[in-house]
Amino acid sequence: MSAANPPPLAAPEPAVARPPGVREHRCACPASMALAQAQCIAGQLQTAIAQRGRATLAVSGGRSPIALFEQLRQQDVDWARVHLTLVDERCVPEQHPDSNALLVRKHLLQGVAAQARFTAWLDPPPWPLGLNEQAEELADPADPTAAALRAAPALAERASQRLRALGDVLDVLLLGMGDDGHTASWFPDSPGLHEALHGTQPVVHTLPRTAEHPRLTLTRAWVLAARQRHLALAGAVKLAVYQRALAAPSPALPVSFVLERAAGPIDIWMAP
Numbered sequence: 303m304s305a306a307n308p309p310p311l312a313a314p315e316p317a318v319a320r321p322p323g324v325r326e327h328r329c330a331c332p333a334s335m336a337l338a339q340a341q342c343i344a345g346q347l348q349t350a351i352a353q354r355g356r357a358t359l360a361v362s363g364g365r366s367p368i369a370l371f372e373q374l375r376q377q378d379v380d381w382a383r384v385h386l387t388l389v390d391e392r393c394v395p396e397q398h399p400d401s402n403a404l405l406v407r408k409h410l411l412q413g414v415a416a417q418a419r420f421t422a423w424l425d426p427p428p429w430p431l432g433l434n435e436q437a438e439e440l441a442d443p444a445d446p447t448a449a450a451l452r453a454a455p456a457l458a459e460r461a462s463q464r465l466r467a468l469g470d471v472l473d474v475l476l477l478g479m480g481d482d483g484h485t486a487s488w489f490p491d492s493p494g495l496h497e498a499l500h501g502t503q504p505v506v507h508t509l510p511r512t513a514e515h516p517r518l519t520l521t522r523a524w525v526l527a528a529r530q531r532h533l534a535l536a537g538a539v540k541l542a543v544y545q546r547a548l549a550a551p552s553p554a555l556p557v558s559f560v561l562e563r564a565a566g567p568i569d570i571w572m573a574p
């Protein structure tokens with residue numbers, strides 16, 4: 303290639319108009335993102351406690367929030383007044399390594415933060431009549447997915463009751479996103495997605511095509527009702543998916559339904 307004939311320059315990324323509620327926080331690395339996000343959330347929890355005497359916090363699972371949880375648990379928060387719950391859960395027993403409740407217990411409910419109350423979604427007892435048998439089936443290694451699917455509607459109803467007992471509106475809610483564009487357990491073009499996006503009950507069940515385990519998840523109505531919403535994204539793949547999701551709401555990228563104009567304010571935490 304001669305100097306007279308230079309290679310074509312890479313086209314710049316087209317500028318994407320941010321919906322008005324999207325507030326981006328660009329951080330230097332995942333560790334600094336975890337700290338900045340933890341400090342912001344701690345402030346929001348303390349504000350809720352000052353205003354209403356307690357704070358509710360719903361957290362996502364997966365691998366990404368571990369660093370955040372480990373920063374958050376060290377923050378100066380009146381943890382005894384914090385009521386913690388989940389954004390979504392995998393239909394597995396709580397001892398299973400994929401359990402989001404297990405993740406929360408191991409990485410967030412430690413030290414002073416262990417004073418927080420935790421409403422998990424799948425832990426017994428007391429199970430309502432009929433669910434004991436279904437809970438046992440969940441642990442059946444012969445066919446755990448089939449057993450979880452049979453149990454899922456009743457488990458979603460039970461989790462919904464638990465959510466309602468926390469109040470109509472969550473104070474702070476933390477979302478993650480998978481590389482496939484799912485958030486919470488709203489999976490692309492999959493069974494249960496319609497109910498997750500349009501249902502009015504707090505929790506429904508879904509069946510991912512791009513990940514393991516039947517799921518329980520908060521519905522969009524409950525996610526969008528939360529007073530403060532955060533979405534954390536680290537790594538080139540997730541950042542690229544996020545850019546695509548900003549374009550328009552689409553069931554192919556369910557995270558887009560928390561980014562669209564109608565969804566209201568959300569803090570986006572971004573790191574390379």
Ligand SMILES: O=C1O[C@H](COP(=O)(O)O)[C@@H](O)[C@H](O)[C@H]1O
Nearest residue numbers: 362363364365366478479480486
């Ligand atoms: O399955 C899930 O995935 C997403 C993203 O997880 P990550 O491992 O990529 O961080 C998570 O937000 C969700 O809570 C979880 O159940």
